[in-house]
Amino acid sequence: MSVSFDYIRDPTEIYRQSFETIRREADLSRFSGGMETLAIRLIHACGMTDLAGDIAFSDGAFEAGAAALAAGAPVFCDVEMVRHGIIRRLLPAENEVICLLNDERVRPKATEIGNTRSAAQVDLWGDRLAGAVVAIGNAPTALFRLLELIDQGAPKPALILGLPVGFVGAAESKEALVEDSRGVPFIAVRGRRGGSAMASAAVNALAGGLGAND
Amino acid sequence: MSVSFDYIRDPTEIYRQSFETIRREADLSRFSGGMETLAIRLIHACGMTDLAGDIAFSDGAFEAGAAALAAGAPVFCDVEMVRHGIIRRLLPAENEVICLLNDERVRPKATEIGNTRSAAQVDLWGDRLAGAVVAIGNAPTALFRLLELIDQGAPKPALILGLPVGFVGAAESKEALVEDSRGVPFIAVRGRRGGSAMASAAVNALAGGLGAND
Numbered sequence: 243m244s245v246s247f248d249y250i251r252d253p254t255e256i257y258r259q260s261f262e263t264i265r266r267e268a269d270l271s272r273f274s275g276g277m278e279t280l281a282i283r284l285i286h287a288c289g290m291t292d293l294a295g296d297i298a299f300s301d302g303a304f305e306a307g308a309a310a311l312a313a314g315a316p317v318f319c320d321v322e323m324v325r326h327g328i329i330r331r332l333l334p335a336e337n338e339v340i341c342l343l344n345d346e347r348v349r350p351k352a353t354e355i356g357n358t359r360s361a362a363q364v365d366l367w368g369d370r371l372a373g374a375v376v377a378i379g380n381a382p383t384a385l386f387r388l389l390e391l392i393d394q395g396a397p398k399p400a401l402i403l404g405l406p407v408g409f410v411g412a413a414e415s416k417e418a419l420v421e422d423s424r425g426v427p428f429i430a431v432r433g434r435r436g437g438s439a440m441a442s443a444a445v446n447a448l449a450g451g452l453g454a455n456d
Numbered sequence: 457m458s459v460s461f462d463y464i465r466d467p468t469e470i471y472r473q474s475f476e477t478i479r480r481e482a483d484l485s486r487f488s489g490g491m492e493t494l495a496i497r498l499i500h501a502c503g504m505t506d507l508a509g510d511i512a513f514s515d516g517a518f519e520a521g522a523a524a525l526a527a528g529a530p531v532f533c534d535v536e537m538v539r540h541g542i543i544r545r546l547l548p549a550e551n552e553v554i555c556l557l558n559d560e561r562v563r564p565k566a567t568e569i570g571n572t573r574s575a576a577q578v579d580l581w582g583d584r585l586a587g588a589v590v591a592i593g594n595a596p597t598a599l600f601r602l603l604e605l606i607d608q609g610a611p612k613p614a615l616i617l618g619l620p621v622g623f624v625g626a627a628e629s630k631e632a633l634v635e636d637s638r639g640v641p642f643i644a645v646r647g648r649r650g651g652s653a654m655a656s657a658a659v660n661a662l663a664g665g666l667g668a669n670d
Contacts, residue, residue: 246604247600247603247604247629247632249596249597249600249625249628249629250597250624250625251570251571251572251575251597252572253572253573256572256597256624256625259623259624260622260623260624263623263624264623286622286623287621287651288502288621288649288651289621289622289623289626289647289648289649289650289651290648290649322540322541323537323540323541323652323653323656325540326536326537326539326540327536327537327652356465357465358465358466358467358470359467361465382463383463383464383465383470386461386463389461390460390461407501407502407503407653408474408500408503409473409474409477409478409500409503410464410470410473410474410477411463411464411470412503414463415461415463418461433503434503434504435502435503435504436503437501437502437503437651437653438537438541438652438653439537439621439651439652439653442537
């Protein structure tokens with residue numbers, strides 16, 4: 243038996259129809275310019291048009307992140323999944339994409355500060371945090387820790403993408419960011435939703451707008 | 457200034473409270489045994505307890521996948537993000553975790569069959585598909601292609617995790633799987649929702665139940 247399904251096989255057409263559906267169904271009225279493309283990419287990554295209502299951002303956040311990437315800033319990710327979802331080809335300056343979760347210094351640091359490995363790696367970002375793009379797609383503890391370190395005098399990144407997911411601390415850490423981002427431009431999804439696919443999608447939007455992934 | 461937020465820093469406690477919240481809020485009455493743990497992991501990966509209602513599965517699907525992993529079966533992933541979300545330490549037989557999306561043979565194969573790279577890689581899985589666990593977390597075309605190849609006589613995997621996400625083909629490819637899985641055990645999330653985090657979480661559940669990730 244040989245069945246052939248009727249489905250769209252052309253990647254460019256798949257993207258076109260996806261973005262068209264999102265523009266038709268989602269309320270994008272709060273967004274414009276680059277921020278609109280980023281919102282579309284976030285929705286595309288999760289398949290839910292109502293996500294638009296949960297997106298919070300500071301004025302000029304998209305432009306701050308895009309400019310940082312154009313100037314060669316590194317991208318710090320909290321988990322390897324985020325790193326591997328970023329499309330290197332889209333990055334404007336062969337930017338470094340860094341995740342230190344599995345660095346050998348992380349376990350002793352986590353013990354030292356009494357926190358998760360995800361949070362402990364933030365301590366290792368050090369001075370390179372200055373002007374960087376930070377993409378947190380998994381761990382609320384990493385976002386809390388980043389805010390703590392900035393309060394303690396750590397250099398400020400160019401943009402924080404606050405997209406941790408889940409039931410313990412995710413909503414709370416993102417509220418802390420949205421309520422007081424310490425003057426750092428931010429983009430976040432309020433509530434429990436988030437995830438590594440959204441975090442990568444946000445970076446891909448900063449780097450390449452709605453260009454096809456393939 | 458030195459602010460310290462009040463949040464849970466112990467990874468074991470974070471997992472415990474997360475799973476407790478899911479058990480309290482989600483309707484898990486359709487699930488039992490391993491399938492219940494897998495449903496909890498899927499919900500944990502996306503932060504949405506109502507996902508439970510969209511989970512479809514064949515009888516014994518969890519056990520088929522867990523037994524395949526215990527017997528050393530490889531795990532085929534449609535994208536690198538899925539591969540990198542799988543916790544190697546949990547796998548019972550140092551199972552291979554394979555993604556061929558960036559294999560050099562994929563682009564010519566995609567041109568040959570007039571399909572996406574995601575779909576074309578499925579053609580390269582070949583005889584190793586027999587008894588394997590397939591985790592599709594991104595591309596509807598990969599799931600459609602897998603069903604087409606099985607119809608054309610390709611070996612049957614032990615389990616298909618059908619979790620592509622998005623607006624074009626995701627819901628349709630998963631309906632095709634659920635309506636007629638060609639006798640292959642399956643677990644899927646109906647509708648537009650899905651994603652690489654869910655696909656990795658499903659494999660992690662097959663491998664390690666609700667064991668902590670850290």
